[in-house]
Amino acid sequence: MKRSNRTPVQARVNRHFSWSQFLASFVVMSVLAALPGLLYSNNWRRVWSPFLPWYILYWVIAAAAFSAFTAWQKYRTFDTPLRALSAAAEKVAGGDFSVYLQPVHPPQQYDYLDAMFANFNIMVAELSSTETLRDDFVANVSHEFKRPLANIQGYAQALQQPGLDTATQQQYTAAINRAVSNLAALVTNILKLNKLQTQVTPPERRPVDLPGQLTRTLLDYDEVLDSKQLALTVTLPDKLTVISDPALLMILWHNIIGNAVKFTPVAGHITVAAQESAGIVGVTITDDGPGMDETTKAHMFDKFFQGDTSHSPDGNGLGLAMVAQISQLMGVPVKVTSVLGRGTTVTVTLQTAQA
Amino acid sequence: MVKILVVEDDTQFNDIVQTILRQAGYMVTGATEPAQAYVFIQAEHFDLILSDIMMPKVDGYQFAQQIRRTDPDIPILFITARDDIASKERGFNSGIDDYMVKPINFDELQLRIKALLRRAKITEDNVLTVGNLTLNSEAVTATLAGQDVRVTLREFQILYKLLAYPNHAFSRAELMDEFWDLASNTSMRAVDVYITKLRDKFQAADGFTIKTVHGLGYKAVIKQ
Numbered sequence: 001m002k003r004s005n006r007t008p009v010q011a012r013v014n015r016h017f018s019w020s021q022f023l024a025s026f027v028v029m030s031v032l033a034a035l036p037g038l039l040y041s042n043n044w045r046r047v048w049s050p051f052l053p054w055y056i057l058y059w060v061i062a063a064a065a066f067s068a069f070t071a072w073q074k075y076r077t078f079d080t081p082l083r084a085l086s087a088a089a090e091k092v093a094g095g096d097f098s099v100y101l102q103p104v105h106p107p108q109q110y111d112y113l114d115a116m117f118a119n120f121n122i123m124v125a126e127l128s129s130t131e132t133l134r135d136d137f138v139a140n141v142s143h144e145f146k147r148p149l150a151n152i153q154g155y156a157q158a159l160q161q162p163g164l165d166t167a168t169q170q171q172y173t174a175a176i177n178r179a180v181s182n183l184a185a186l187v188t189n190i191l192k193l194n195k196l197q198t199q200v201t202p203p204e205r206r207p208v209d210l211p212g213q214l215t216r217t218l219l220d221y222d223e224v225l226d227s228k229q230l231a232l233t234v235t236l237p238d239k240l241t242v243i244s245d246p247a248l249l250m251i252l253w254h255n256i257i258g259n260a261v262k263f264t265p266v267a268g269h270i271t272v273a274a275q276e277s278a279g280i281v282g283v284t285i286t287d288d289g290p291g292m293d294e295t296t297k298a299h300m301f302d303k304f305f306q307g308d309t310s311h312s313p314d315g316n317g318l319g320l321a322m323v324a325q326i327s328q329l330m331g332v333p334v335k336v337t338s339v340l341g342r343g344t345t346v347t348v349t350l351q352t353a354q355a
Numbered sequence: 356m357v358k359i360l361v362v363e364d365d366t367q368f369n370d371i372v373q374t375i376l377r378q379a380g381y382m383v384t385g386a387t388e389p390a391q392a393y394v395f396i397q398a399e400h401f402d403l404i405l406s407d408i409m410m411p412k413v414d415g416y417q418f419a420q421q422i423r424r425t426d427p428d429i430p431i432l433f434i435t436a437r438d439d440i441a442s443k444e445r446g447f448n449s450g451i452d453d454y455m456v457k458p459i460n461f462d463e464l465q466l467r468i469k470a471l472l473r474r475a476k477i478t479e480d481n482v483l484t485v486g487n488l489t490l491n492s493e494a495v496t497a498t499l500a501g502q503d504v505r506v507t508l509r510e511f512q513i514l515y516k517l518l519a520y521p522n523h524a525f526s527r528a529e530l531m532d533e534f535w536d537l538a539s540n541t542s543m544r545a546v547d548v549y550i551t552k553l554r555d556k557f558q559a560a561d562g563f564t565i566k567t568v569h570g571l572g573y574k575a576v577i578k579q
Contacts, residue, residue, distance in 0.1 A: 177460075180458060181458075181460070183458075184458045188438060188456075191438075209528070211528065212526070212528050212529075215526040215527075215528060215571050215572065216526060216529075218569065218571055219524040219525075219526055219568060219569075219571055219572055222524045222568050222569070222574075225569060232569045232570070232571075234569070234570065234571060238528075238542065238543050247440070
């Protein structure tokens with residue numbers, strides 16, 4: 001849980017009463033009180049009277065009372081809440097994100113301390129959620145790696161037994177090969193996604209041949225389209241130039257069209273269309289595949305989420321996470337509508353060169 | 356027999372590449388670093404070089420550039436773990452012909468080696484032969500079963516392109532960009548007209564067919 005080797009720091013000294021404050025109040029109070037008398041009598045020698053010690057004693061007590069009162073005030077309004085904040089901060093520094101600071105006043109009457117408490121609570125909640133995300137990510141990554149590794153290990157061991165017939169041997173090696181391709185794709189995708197997430201340079205904005213990209217992507221899936229006997233309806237203008245980042249946009253098409261190709265059953269139907277109106281281009285990719293239920297829809301952009309586990313060997317649940325990341329990076333809206341058992345439509349909205 | 360040189364510093368990977376290529380019927384020599392590879396190259400002629408990028412001392416880019424200075428035609432294929440565009444670009448700028456990212460599929464490696472050797476042979480002889488069809492790119496002639504077939508330059512170029520990259524689907528726009536003037540305002544359907552003509556003229560070809568790919572483009576499918 002704890003990621004750094006820094007240790008939380010604790011307060012070492014308790015300070016409420018201070019001698020300097022007491023002395024300063026005594027001097028200021030006694031001199032100020034005596035000032036009118038001195039000025040009026042116009043003779044400072046008269047200060048040396050037998051009443052002087054009583055006068056001093058009086059102001060010592062008054063100054064002490066005043067100092068005690070301010071110390072108590074400080075303790076009540078300043079020290080106690082700061083002490084609570086310090087204790088809470090110490091817990092967070094130690095990796096405990098369960099702390100909650102109760103503001104003293106109701107929200108309508110928040111003073112700056114209450115506001116600080118409230119903001120501290122928000123800050124801790126944010127920290128805790130990124131920490132959980134990170135933990136989940138690491139857990140997911142290691143799980144996704146272990147799955148194919150376990151297969152490789154198992155089949156490799158099985159291959160070592162003597163007297164296996166050729167058919168079985170080939171079956172085992174084929175399983176190892178599949179697991180390896182899976183691992184390779186996983187590594188590539190994690191790297192790609194990581195690159196997208198840490199990208200600092202803004203995406204390019206230059207003219208992109210949209211029908212060219214969509215056609216190229218579809219042709220890249222030529223073999224699967226054939227082997228699954230998928231019908232394809234493509235409605236694209238001959239020429240349509242949009243302003244975007246060509247490399248990122250290409251990844252977007254590969255993931256969206258790749259999903260359509262993957263999830264549409266044999267002899268299914270995929271439609272790809274682009275329509276331009278007033279500088280806005282809508283690209284829709286529709287399939288008559290299985291569609292998605294509400295849970296799947298809610299989580300489809302999450303990393304490593306796979307709605308349909310029957311397809312999990314062919315993917316790693318990073319495709320749509322990449323789509324979401326690219327959509328956010330380029331400011332390109334990606335809308336997904338899906339009806340369970342009927343199919344899914346993905347709409348990507350782009351801008352033309354003229355706009 | 357085709358001779359292949361494998362340059363790779365990971366000896367385990369080097370060994371398995373050699374083994375698989377030998378099983379596929381190639382004559383293979385392995386080198387663990389470019390310095391050793393130069394020695395082999397001076398001693399005998401190779402038809403193709405497979406090379407890694409990240410190697411100690413001399414890297415793959417320098418190696419490829421050095422090879423290109425003495426032999427501009429030998430196909431070089433990079434097999435590397437680097438899959439970023441910048442590395443690929445640098446590779447192709449160093450004069451390589453193809454690029455594969457580790458881990459590789461060995462069936463794909465063999466297909467790519469075949470395609471590279473095929474293209475190298477085509478460049479060497481200017482002649483492309485598929486079944487009973489022979490295309491001569493220097494004379495721009497097509498000979499089908501011993502008979503000359505009259506083709507226009509553009510018809511020849513399209514057919515040559517499709518056959519030089521068999522089973523690769525080209526979109527109409529890609530063919531158009533390559534063989535038509537950029538300024539021409541011809542409709543994409545012009546490509547269809549040319550393909551129809553080609554199919555008509557080469558009906559008797561027994562080595563390939565031109566297949567329409569989902570109404571988007573075309574590819575030459577080699578008949579076994």
